[in-house]
Amino acid sequence: MTRDSDAIGRPASPIAEDDSVLPFAVDALDLRGRLVRLGPAAHSILTHYEYPPPVARLLGEAIALAALLGSMLEAHGRFQLQTRSDGPVDMLVVDCDAPGRLRGFARFDADRVAEGAAQGALLGHGHMALTVERPGDAARYQGVVALEGDSLTEAAHRYFRQSEQIPSFVKLTVAESVTPAGRSWRAGGLLLQYLPTTQRPRDLDPGDAPEGAEAEAAEDDAWIEGLSLASTTQDHELVDPGLSGERLLYSLFHERGVMVFPPTQLIEACRCSTEKVADLLRSFPLEDRRDMVGDDGKIGVTCEFCRTHRVFDPADFE
Incomplete structure (x- = not known):
């Protein structure tokens, strides 16, 4: 090693x-x-x-x-x-x-x-x-x-x-x-x-394939050995x-x-942040943001990845 x-x-x-x-x-x-x-x-x-x-x-x-x-x-x-x-x-x-x-x-x-x-x-x-x-x-x-x-x-x-x-x-x-x-x-x-x-050397073609037939490429011996070793890995x-x-x-x-x-x-580590979410909300039309307002008068956004929940005041974007 x-x-x-x-x-x-x-x-x-x-x-x-x-x-x-x-x-x-x-x-x-x-x-x-x-x-x-x-x-x-x-x-x-x-x-x-x-x-x-x-x-x-x-x-x-x-x-x-x-x-x-x-x-x-x-x-x-x-x-x-x-x-x-x-x-x-x-x-x-x-x-x-x-x-x-x-x-x-x-x-x-x-x-x-x-x-x-x-x-x-x-x-x-x-x-x-x-x-x-x-x-x-x-x-x-x-x-x-x-x-x-x-x-x-x-x-x-x-x-x-x-x-x-x-x-x-x-x-x-x-x-x-x-x-x-x-x-x-x-x-x-x-x-x-x-x-x-x-290119590693390969064994010679035996020469008994039908005329005009394309020989199928054989796997390299080095790869066969490496694959055999890696395949012994236990879960x-x-x-x-x-x-x-x-x-x-x-x-x-x-x-x-x-x-x-x-x-x-x-x-x-999640990419989300309060600033990024606020910028995203600003990109929506006013009508769409109003549709996002909940019963508490706020806009709530939860990140799908980290489940961080952030609350915004709609007035901050108007």
Whole structure:
């Protein structure tokens, strides 16, 4: 186990860090990846509403996936994961503002969720959009992949296969732990990608294919090995508060050597503010603002993400 600033290897750190993304590389196999461990940040987001456990787990996986992908923006930019579908959970939204500010919420039909459904059935059919915005850029990048009654993990694999065309492996896990201090949510995720710097040699074509037939590209041996190693990751290892990320990566890739880079710290933080909400209210016509006035003569606005409730005097906008 080495860090990018180390000239020689060192033992894997036993210190488990919550709410962080740990980038790593396995140079011998041309692999790059990220490991996310979420504790208090995930728990805070998942307890803003009284989500049924299946919905909380689904939103927790979306948070872990957004953290893995959004942390690639490094110092600046905004990443959003959003799903829209016909399932009991008809919308998921998770924002990741670089370098590590997270927020998210789920919209769901309580009656349909109560009927019981697997994760894929919760999502239903629709689409998942991944959007990247950078300050100063005139355009934004958006990738869209279909939801076909499967899981977020399968949708992520489909996205990398169709949009990025990068061999990728994604594993997401959410767990609710019970301690003397109470119940708490944890989430974790692993992203592994094959990014060869040069073309690796392949076995020669056996030459027995029919004339004119196109040979199907075989998976690279290095990627097959990396995928096999990553696939041994157990769900509990991604959310175990006593297992450090470095030790987990070492257990997976020590035979080939794994290098870790400085982690990105994550926090739960909403973009809303009293000033932003007031500016939004000012943008509405007078008639629309009057329709927002409640029985108490005030305008009340609640943020969908953090559930912060703010009250405004209509006279302040006239």
